[in-house]
Amino acid sequence: MRWTEALGAALPEANVRVWPDVGDTIDYAVVWKPPSDLVARLDGARAAFNLGAGVDALADLPWPAGLPLVRLVDAGMAEQMAEYVTYAVLRRYREFEAFGDSQRAAEWRPRARLDKSAFNIGMLGLGVLGTAVAATLVSLGFPVSGWSRTRRQLAGGRSFGGGELSSFLATCRVLVCLLPLTKETSGLLDRRTLSCLPRGAYLVNVARGALVVDDDLLALIDTGHLAGAMLDVFRDEPLPPTHAFWHHPRITVTPHVSALTLIDTSVAQIAAKIRRLESGLPIAGVIDRRRGY
């Protein structure tokens, strides 16, 4: 198994075991959607490492009090996210969907250039990934604004804090969602909030499906308030074959691939953190269980 081999190679002194054959003592756990039986065995462990940036699947499990839960920090995902979102934004800004419609009708229809200075991209979430994506879009000349719990510095863009969501949304021609899924953010993108976007706005969701209320999104696209959406994440994954998103002409679906967990980079990050913990040093990426991310 690639993960076990990579961990063994990065930590030759470690005894790497695969659940459920993990013996009686676990010092460190490396998990993705762990079963509660495993979590219940972690009394005495020194840390649990999640094989992803999002930790929503760790909520509501019986973690020992005080056990540090550690997420991946970038680990090669920021570059992938920037690629995916740049594609979505350029496709919208350069109107490739409209050219596709023209091609299907065999119509030669040049379109005037859109005013880039008025084509604002809004980042919901200005963390590790949101900030990296914003920087790429700024480098392409797009005006970018961002919303986060606490107001962040956004180089070349305007930043909004928690209570300013509707003012932030009103600025976005494209809204890119890179928020963690928590009790506070679940269902955040519903009819009320999505209606704060200007008419013709476009949604890119690369965070978690449950941030969006599916029926509200569909209704707002069907009434023409929103132009469409590019969705990489869904409430149920795989997206059920009968779901309306699959066949909607203004929705693009990808199968949770916007930023894949890269084995070697992730293992290197985890191994480096284990070494720091063993030396009594602090590490980045320990989640705040109360906040949920």
Ligand code: NDP
């Ligand atoms: P970070 O923890 O670095 O950033 C989270 C951002 O969201 C922060 O800016 C934070 O605000 C903001 N935020 C959190 N809660 C709220 C809230 N209630 N109101 C306003 N802002 C809030 O996470 P990452 O950037 O590393 O990752 C973001 C998410 O992307 C992950 O949680 C995961 O779900 C998703 N993801 C998806 C992948 C995919 O393949 N589709 C791959 C990787 C990640 P503040 O700065 O104030 O703390």
Ligand code: OXD
């Ligand atoms: C992640 C993911 O959170 O892959 O890292 O979705």
